[in-house]
Amino acid sequence: QVQLVQSGSELKKPGASVKVSCTASGYSFTRYAINWVRQAPGQGLEWMGYIDTNTEKPTYAQGFTGRFVLSLDTSVSTAYLQISSLKAEDSAVYYCARGAAEGYMDVWGKGTTVTVSS
Amino acid sequence: EIVLTQSPGTLSLSPGERATLSCRASQNINKNYLAWFQQKPGQAPRLLIHGASRGATGIPDRFSGSGSGTDFSLTISRLEPEDFAVYYCQQYGDSPETFGQGTKVEI
Numbered sequence: 001q002v003q004l005v006q007s008g009s010e011l012k013k014p015g016a017s018v019k020v021s022c023t024a025s026g027y028s029f030t031r032y033a034i035n036w037v038r039q040a041p042g043q044g045l046e047w048m049g050y051i052d053t054n055t056e057k058p059t060y061a062q063g064f065t066g067r068f069v070l071s072l073d074t075s076v077s078t079a080y081l082q083i084s085s086l087k088a089e090d091s092a093v094y095y096c097a098r099g100a101a102e103g104y105m106d107v108w109g110k111g112t113t114v115t116v117s118s
Numbered sequence: 119e120i121v122l123t124q125s126p127g128t129l130s131l132s133p134g135e136r137a138t139l140s141c142r143a144s145q146n147i148n149k150n151y152l153a154w155f156q157q158k159p160g161q162a163p164r165l166l167i168h169g170a171s172r173g174a175t176g177i178p179d180r181f182s183g184s185g186s187g188t189d190f191s192l193t194i195s196r197l198e199p200e201d202f203a204v205y206y207c208q209q210y211g212d213s214p215e216t217f218g219q220g221t222k223v224e225i
Contacts, residue, residue, distance in 0.1 A: 035215075037163075044206065044217055044218075044219050044220050045155075045157075045163065045206055045208070045217040045220075046217065047208075047214060047215040047216065047217065059213065061213075061214040061215075062119075062214060095162055095163070097163075100168075102151065102168065102169065102210075103151060103210040103211075103215075104151070104153045104165065104168040104169070104208075104210055105153070105163075105165060105208075105210075106165050106168075106174065106175075108162040108163055108164070108165075109162065110161075110162055111162050
């Protein structure tokens with residue numbers, strides 16, 4: 001079946017980096033974009049951007065430029081979100097979600113919790 | 119960016135009742151590309167509706183979406199116990215994509 005499997009929870013110190021993975025199965029990886037969505041503790045959903053799995057071109061929402069990098073390894077059907085110079089306010093659950101042709105997010109990973117604490 | 123405002127913030131209802139959730143956009147949503155998601159505690163969001171009124175695969179028909187332009191709604195015709203959750207609207211017609219702040223449907 002179609003699924004996105006995300007990497008496990010991370011505990012990082014301020015200033016460190018983290019790389020979250022999202023591995024797709026059950027469909028042709030390069031036919032659908034991969035979106036990333038952040039959810040801070042007790043808060044709503046925030047779209048971070050997406051990566052075109054055909055061209056490998058990322059698009060970032062404002063507020064997610066500079067320290068945030070979206071990338072792919074199409075050989076293993078995996079998308080990555082890397083965050084550098086981590087701050088306490090980066091503590092959140094990060095979801096990857098498949099982008100259908102029309103653009104809506106139809107399949108979601110279970111989320112990866114990133115905790116930034118000294 | 120398009121701001122989505124959901125109302126009410128919390129909806130207190132009983133199983134079997136009808137729920138109507140509202141989502142208002144700060145400007146017209148391109149092609150009515152408006153989606154609704156359900157999220158339960160500790161779980162990922164689940165797509166219910168896309169294109170304002172098209173049900174996602176496997177979604178019970180008690181969930182329906184309507185609206186166009188700037189005003190949209192999600193209706194749950196008869197609440198089942200498993201429907202008590204937080205619901206988010208999201209527009210994907212323009213970049214950046216944006217979410218509403220959510221409506222909690224509670225017993």
